[in-house]
Amino acid sequence: MTTTLRSCVIDDEPLASGLIASYIEKTPFMTLVGEFSSPRDAIQLILDGGADVVFLDIQMPQLNGIEFARIIPPSTRIVFTTAFDNYAVEGFRVNALDYLLKPVSYEEFLAAANRALQWVEMARSGSAANSGSSSSNDYIIVKSEYKLVQIPVNDILYIEGLKDYVKIYTTDNDRCIMTLMSMKTLERSLPADRFMRVHRSFIVNTGKIKVIERNRIVFGKTYIPVSESYKQAFSDYVTARSILPRLDDNTD
Numbered sequence: 649m650t651t652t653l654r655s656c657v658i659d660d661e662p663l664a665s666g667l668i669a670s671y672i673e674k675t676p677f678m679t680l681v682g683e684f685s686s687p688r689d690a691i692q693l694i695l696d697g698g699a700d701v702v703f704l705d706i707q708m709p710q711l712n713g714i715e716f717a718r719i720i721p722p723s724t725r726i727v728f729t730t731a732f733d734n735y736a737v738e739g740f741r742v743n744a745l746d747y748l749l750k751p752v753s754y755e756e757f758l759a760a761a762n763r764a765l766q767w768v769e770m771a772r773s774g775s776a777a778n779s780g781s782s783s784s785n786d787y788i789i790v791k792s793e794y795k796l797v798q799i800p801v802n803d804i805l806y807i808e809g810l811k812d813y814v815k816i817y818t819t820d821n822d823r824c825i826m827t828l829m830s831m832k833t834l835e836r837s838l839p840a841d842r843f844m845r846v847h848r849s850f851i852v853n854t855g856k857i858k859v860i861e862r863n864r865i866v867f868g869k870t871y872i873p874v875s876e877s878y879k880q881a882f883s884d885y886v887t888a889r890s891i892l893p894r895l896d897d898n899t900d
Contacts, residue, residue, distance in 0.1 A: 651769050652879045656682035658690050659705035671757045687716040694720050701764040706730040712825050727760045767796050789826040807851040846877040
């Protein structure tokens with residue numbers, strides 16, 4: 649089945665709004681469901697789930713684009729369109745798919761639209777898998793450098809938290825995948841029977857643990873400490889799975 653992105657434009661500049669609307673109408677996998685001059689006019693459509701992607705201006709009266717992005721459901725993805733480049737970091741923080749500087753060319757628009765299409769197809773594929781035999785815990789999808797990355801949960805070795813970001817280390821990638829997310833949010837998204845928080849800054853895939861040395865988990869040349877706060881839970885986990893010699897093992 650061909651995916652169609654229900655798309656709307658929110659911009660108080662008629663020329664800019666009309667340009668993006670024309671781009672939507674000439675893109676085969678997109679359909680224009682609304683063109684609005686104010687976020688307040690579009691809120692009902694979006695809350696009702698009527699749009700997959702919103703092309704959103706930032707500097708608007710009454711309610712700006714950043715504020716609006718914080719109140720709409722995460723199932724509706726945002727592409728910011730603005731004449732100012734100083735909002736890029738803030739746009740990333742509210743989980744925007746892309747950030748386009750005006751005047752927007754069709755080439756730039758199409759690249760952003762394809763990212764949105766990729767996200768929607770991955771999200772719908774995940775939903776379909778959940779209703780079938782696959783588990784919703786088989787994969788996670790994160791945003792890294794304005795790209796969506798699908799990660800098999802079983803490939804994750806460990807996760808390191810760095811303030812507002814996390815680094816995800818996997819078995820098949822020498823480089824980590826960095827994404828803007830809290831450790832708490834990611835921890836809630838991972839299956840509790842396979843992942844354990846062992847430190848304020850570390851979550852480990854317990855199925856990938858091969859060596860524990862002096863209260864540290866060893867992944868190759870990386871040593872992950874088990875902090876005092878998580879020591880008891882980790883100790884209980886290890887004890888429950890340990891096969892240790894008993895005094896009577898040598899007796900019949």
